[in-house]
Each structure stands twice: as C-alpha cells, then as structure tokens.
Amino acid sequence: MYQVRIETEFCAAHRIMKQGSKCSRLHGHNWKIEVVASHDKLDESGMVIDFHKLEDLTKKVVEPLDHQNLNELAPFSNSNPTAEKIAEYIYYQASLLGLEKLLPAIKLEKVTVWETPTTWASYSKGRLSN
Ligand SMILES: [Zn+2]
Structure with missing residues (x-):
C-alpha cells in the first residue's frame, strides 16, 4: 500500500469548557493539519493522488475554520472544539467533499491536528469504539 501525506495550517481560537483547566480561557493556536x-x-x-489535489481539498475543508472562534461554529455547538473533535470534523468533511468520490479507490486514512508543536490528536474511521 502507498500512502501520501499533506500538511496545511489555519489560525483559530477556542476554549475548552472544563472546570479548573487554563484551557477554559479563550486562546488561540496555529493549528497544523495533516491528511x-x-x-x-x-x-x-x-502517484496515489496529485499532492495539489489533496492540498486543495484539505484547504477547502479548513478555510471556514480559519480566523474563527471555533466555539461559535455550528460543528462544535454540542462539543468542545478539542483537537480530537477538529480532526473528526475535518475527516468527515473531507469525505463529504469527495476525496473518495473523486478517486473512488483512494482511502482517506487519517487526519491529525497539531495544537502545538508537541501535542496532537488524530481521527481515523473504524478505530473508535462507540
Ligand atoms: Zn487550546
């Protein structure tokens, strides 16, 4: 199996509603996204896929999040906009926008969201228990 990986970034604020956590104060990150x-x-x-096609698709998904307060956006109205939830959101948006429709044999393996240079969370289908 061949794998390809692209990166992109966006800037956004969030706060995590958790008692006693300094993350409950509004703060920002330069989020790095890996697909x-x-x-x-x-x-x-x-090629598996032209890197530019994968980058363009990812940028289309990420653009509505850029320079936003993530807590105010509909996808996170019922949950904290954690790195985990952002990764899940980007994964399903990328699926909806058609990576796998565009090129049916391609599998979207994983989305990783870096909150800082040393901390990340990722989402991939079928590896979570409900
Ligand atoms: Zn944060």
Whole structure:
C-alpha cells in the first residue's frame, strides 16, 4: 500500500469548557493539519493522488475554520472544539467533499491536528469504539 501525506495550517481560537483547566480561557493556536490518503496501486503517472489535489481539498475543508472562534461554529455547538473533535470534523468533511468520490479507490486514512508543536490528536474511521 502507498500512502501520501499533506500538511496545511489555519489560525483559530477556542476554549475548552472544563472546570479548573487554563484551557477554559479563550486562546488561540496555529493549528497544523495533516491528511494521509492511501491506495494499493499507483495511477499511470506513478502517484496515489496529485499532492495539489489533496492540498486543495484539505484547504477547502479548513478555510471556514480559519480566523474563527471555533466555539461559535455550528460543528462544535454540542462539543468542545478539542483537537480530537477538529480532526473528526475535518475527516468527515473531507469525505463529504469527495476525496473518495473523486478517486473512488483512494482511502482517506487519517487526519491529525497539531495544537502545538508537541501535542496532537488524530481521527481515523473504524478505530473508535462507540
Ligand atoms: Zn487550546
């Protein structure tokens, strides 16, 4: 299996409603997003997917989050906008926007959200228990 990975970033504020946590105060991050896609074969040009296509799709998903207070956005109206929930949101938005529809054999493997240079959370389908 071949895997490709792209990165992009956005800036946004959030607060985590948890008693006693300093994260409950509004603060901002430069969020780094990593998207990993895979395929067991390469196309005629020797690629899983053109990096630019994957970057463009990811930027389209991330753009509505940029320079926002994430707590005020509909996707996070019922949950804290944690790195975990942002990764899940980006994963499903990328699926909806059609990475797997655009190129049906491509699998969206994982979305990772870096909150700081040393802390991240990721989401991938089928690895969570409900
Ligand atoms: Zn934070």
